[in-house]
Amino acid sequence: MQIQPAIINIFEKAVRKAGKKLSRDFGEIENLQIQSKNIGDFVTNADLNTERILLDTLQYYYPKSTYISEEKGKIDGNDEIIVIDPIDGTTNFIHGIPMIGIVVSKIVDNEITDGVIFNPITNEFFWASKGKGAWCNNKRLRVSKRDILADSVIGIGIPHANRTYENYLDEIEQITTKCSGLRRMGAAAIDLAYVASGKLDAFWERNLNLWDVSSGVLLVREAGGKVTEPSGNSWNLLSKDILASNSNLHKIIQENLTKSNFTLDQD
The missing domain is CATH 3.30.540.10 (Fructose-1,6-Bisphosphatase, subunit A, domain 1)
Structure with a gap:
């Protein structure tokens, strides 16, 4: 211990x-x-x-x-x-x-x-x-070792009613049709803690603040996981979007997310 x-x-x-x-x-x-x-x-x-x-x-x-x-x-x-x-x-x-x-x-x-x-x-x-x-x-804590998306459970954050995203459902469809299931906990910190625990195989969400994810990012990394932006760019303290997973699944999830027609609704 x-x-x-x-x-x-x-x-x-x-x-x-x-x-x-x-x-x-x-x-x-x-x-x-x-x-x-x-x-x-x-x-x-x-x-x-x-x-x-x-x-x-x-x-x-x-x-x-x-x-x-x-x-x-x-x-x-x-x-x-x-x-x-x-x-x-x-x-x-x-x-x-x-x-x-x-x-x-x-x-x-x-x-x-x-x-x-x-x-x-x-x-x-x-x-x-x-x-x-x-x-x-x-x-x-250790992240999961799953390497097949079809066997994986993925955490997700869905926008609030006042935060609509154009084509957001397309991004969800890119993952939900290929994984074992999506889960929305409603608390990004808990999602990330569960990725670190191996309960979730991955988690992605957009338009988050630093206080939502700072501890969770460290948990995932220290549990052997990987954290980037969904685009594949490096995650940093100013990042609003996040993708966290084990290293086996990270690339395949990231590639599927970038296939979507996701764009931020600026209205």
Whole structure:
């Protein structure tokens, strides 16, 4: 068993503290749905409270770092960047679906060095540090070894109603007709963690933010997987689109995606 680095211990402390409150909030969702109360306001508060707990804990240990968070934006500091997503999978949270993640990662010199993803509902704690592998609840993670697309299960992100993509279904068709099945988790962080775990053989999505994927990218790489843009270009911190898989399937999936008529709807 790999001993967790000190920074991962601190990240774990932060996400578990935030997760304790978030899991209680999750338990209230069903009651709010029954009572037809304003769930939107409740979830917004849950998001902000989770972020506050994370920042309070992390800034105690790393007061000089720069912070980038989905809700609060950028808090300027030194060259060490800590990226936060209080709730990845907000729509799942609203509907009482237990597929959510609290995400924290560290970036130094444009490189993701450490990252965690915590699902407080399932108590899955994923972590990775550069050169130390990828782990979940003390178990070493490895990407799958499948090399036949027809035997593979692929994770996907489908656009929100207000984010339509021209010919997006064509891109989906290029894969779904050739694989064992598509899965939409509704939380990119969890998708990537499941690729690292070998539960999913690959995952692709478009128009994502850094806080959605930073920890997951490191998890996949440390689990022996490959991460690029769907086009085949190298993935970097400014990339909006992502393809992650084991190295056996990566090229064939990428080639099939580029056969589609996918274009970003600019309207």
